[in-house]
Amino acid sequence: MEYPLxxxxxxxxxxxxxGIGEKTAIRLAFYTLKMSTDDVxxxxxxxxxxxxxLRACSICGNITEADPCAICTDNSRDQSTIMVVEQVKDVxxxxxxxxxxxLYHVLNGVLSPLDGVGPSQLxxxxxxxxxxxxxxxxxxxxxxxxxxxxxxxxxxxxxxxKPAGIKVSRLASGxxxxxxxxxxxxxxxxxxxxxxxxx
Amino acid sequence: MEYPLxxxxxxxxxxxxxGIGEKTAIRLAFYTLKMSTDDVxxxxxxxxxxxxxLRACSICGNITEADPCAICTDNSRDQSTIMVVEQVKDVxxxxxxxxxxxLYHVLNGVLSPLDGVGPSQLxxxxxxxxxxxxxxxxxxxxxxxxxxxxxxxxxxxxxxxKPAGIKVSRLASGxxxxxxxxxxxxxxxxxxxxxxxxx
Numbered sequence: 001m002e003y004p005l006x007x008x009x010x011x012x013x014x015x016x017x018x019g020i021g022e023k024t025a026i027r028l029a030f031y032t033l034k035m036s037t038d039d040v041x042x043x044x045x046x047x048x049x050x051x052x053x054l055r056a057c058s059i060c061g062n063i064t065e066a067d068p069c070a071i072c073t074d075n076s077r078d079q080s081t082i083m084v085v086e087q088v089k090d091v092x093x094x095x096x097x098x099x100x101x102x103l104y105h106v107l108n109g110v111l112s113p114l115d116g117v118g119p120s121q122l123x124x125x126x127x128x129x130x131x132x133x134x135x136x137x138x139x140x141x142x143x144x145x146x147x148x149x150x151x152x153x154x155x156x157x158x159x160x161x162k163p164a165g166i167k168v169s170r171l172a173s174g175x176x177x178x179x180x181x182x183x184x185x186x187x188x189x190x191x192x193x194x195x196x197x198x199x
Numbered sequence: 200m201e202y203p204l205x206x207x208x209x210x211x212x213x214x215x216x217x218g219i220g221e222k223t224a225i226r227l228a229f230y231t232l233k234m235s236t237d238d239v240x241x242x243x244x245x246x247x248x249x250x251x252x253l254r255a256c257s258i259c260g261n262i263t264e265a266d267p268c269a270i271c272t273d274n275s276r277d278q279s280t281i282m283v284v285e286q287v288k289d290v291x292x293x294x295x296x297x298x299x300x301x302l303y304h305v306l307n308g309v310l311s312p313l314d315g316v317g318p319s320q321l322x323x324x325x326x327x328x329x330x331x332x333x334x335x336x337x338x339x340x341x342x343x344x345x346x347x348x349x350x351x352x353x354x355x356x357x358x359x360x361k362p363a364g365i366k367v368s369r370l371a372s373g374x375x376x377x378x379x380x381x382x383x384x385x386x387x388x389x390x391x392x393x394x395x396x397x398x
Contacts, residue, residue: 003291004264006248013242018230019223030288031217033249033262040250043212044243049205050232051239063232065203089229092202 007033059130061106061123063088071095071104078102080138084127084157086110086145094143102141105130110144110153119156127157131166139167146173206232258329260305260322262287270294270303277301279337283326283356285309285344293342301340304329309343309352318355326356330365338366345372345390 002008007029014025032040056062057069064070071077071091081102085091086109094100107122119125131137140161144150158168174192175184184192201207206228213224231239255261256268263269270276270290280301284290285308293299306321318324330336339360343349357367373391374383383391 004253004262006245006252006264007262010245010249013238013245016234016238016242017227019226024218026288027218028216029249030286032246033253033287035215035250037250039212039215040246043215044246046205046209046212047231047239047243047246050209050228051234051236053205054203054232063203063206065205087229088232089225 003029056106059126060104061088061108061126062091062104079134079136081141082127082130082137082139083141083143085143086150090143107144107153110147110149111156112149122153124157124160128160131161131164137166139169142168142170144170202228255305258325259303260287260307260325261290261303275300278333278335280340281326281329281336281338282340282342284342285349289342306343306352309346309348310355311348321352323356323359327359330360330363336365338368341367341369343369 003011010029010032011022011025014020014028015022020028035043053065054063055065055067057064057067057072059068059072062069062071078101082105083094083100083102084105084107085094086107088106091104091106094104105123105127107124107127109117109122111117111119111122131140140157142154142157144154154170161168172195173188174195175181175188181189202210209228209231210221210224213219213227214221219227234242252264253262254264254266256263256266256271258267258271261268261270277300281304282293282299282301283304283306284293285306287305290303290305293303304322304326306323306326308316308321310316310318310321330339339356341353341356343353353369360367371394372387373394374380374387380388
C-alpha cells in the first residue's frame, strides 16, 4: 500500500525543496494535513504570489513589487556609488546592516565557465549601460564572495569599468569579527596581513 | 529595509512548518522565487488538495480519498483482527511492512490528561461501536508507542474491550533489531527479559 495520491504528490513537492529529504517531506506532508484549511490556503497563495507579484527591477535587477524598485527610485540615496552583488539576498544583507546608502546592481550569479555561466548570462550588460547613461556614478563596489568564481568575476568587471574612469573597489577581506586566528585559513591570514590598518 | 511583502509572507508560512526556523524559511522562500512557475503552481495545488481531497474513513479513521477507505472495503483482509494505532502514519508503517493483513483503527492521538486529551477526544467511541456491530472481530492488537501516554491508553482500551470477550494483545517490546545491549535503557532490557522467546 502506498500513500493516498494527494499525500504522495505533496511529499514529492516538498522533496523538491533544498535540504528536504524523503523523511522530512513525509513529516511535513502529514503536518500539512493537520493544519487548518485557512493556513494551508494562505500558504498556497503565498507560494504563488512570490511568482506573480514580484519581478526583477529593470534598473538594478533586485526583486520588487513595483518597477523600478524602492532603492533605485529613492533620491535620498547616494547616486554616486553602485554596489555589485551576486544575488538578491545580498542586497537584503547589506540593507539590514544599515550603513550603506548607495545603489545596488544584482548580477544574478557569478562567472563560472564550468557551469556554462558566461558574461551574457549575468546582468553585466545592464550594469555597463547604467554606468554609461548615469553620469553621477563615481564608484563601483564589488561585493562578491571570495570564491574563485567571485574573484574572477570581480577582475572581469574591474577591467570593463576602470577604463571609463570610474573607481572600482572591493570589500575588505580578513578575519571575520569573532573568528579565531588559530582556525583561520592561510589565505584569510594572508589577506588580513596585507590589508592591515593603522591603529 | 525589509523583504518585499510577498517574500516575507512566504517566509512566515514556511516558518509555520515543524523544524523550519527563520534562516531555513528565508532560504526556501528565495528558492521558491527561482522555481519554475509550473512547479510552484503544482506545489500550491498539492498543498490544497490534501485538505480538499482527503477525508477520514468513517469506519477506521484512516485518511482516504473515498469513504470507507481501501483497507476497510477490502474483503480479502482478515476481518477478525483490528490493530489500534495512534496516527495515520502508523498505518502506512505497518502496511509497508507487508506482514499484517487485518484491519486498522486510528485513534488520532493517545490519552494525555495534561494536554487535555481525554477519551472523548479520541476515536474510541467508534472503536467500541465497531466491535459491537461487527461479530467477526476476535482480536484487538494495541500498537501504540511505549510512552507513558501510550501505555495508559493501552490499559484503558484493554479494560473497555476485554469484557466483551475479545482478545486484546499488544506489540512485543524488547531490543530493536540491530540495537546494542550496552546502550539499551534499563526498562527496555527488563521488557526484553520478560518477553524472552524459546529458540
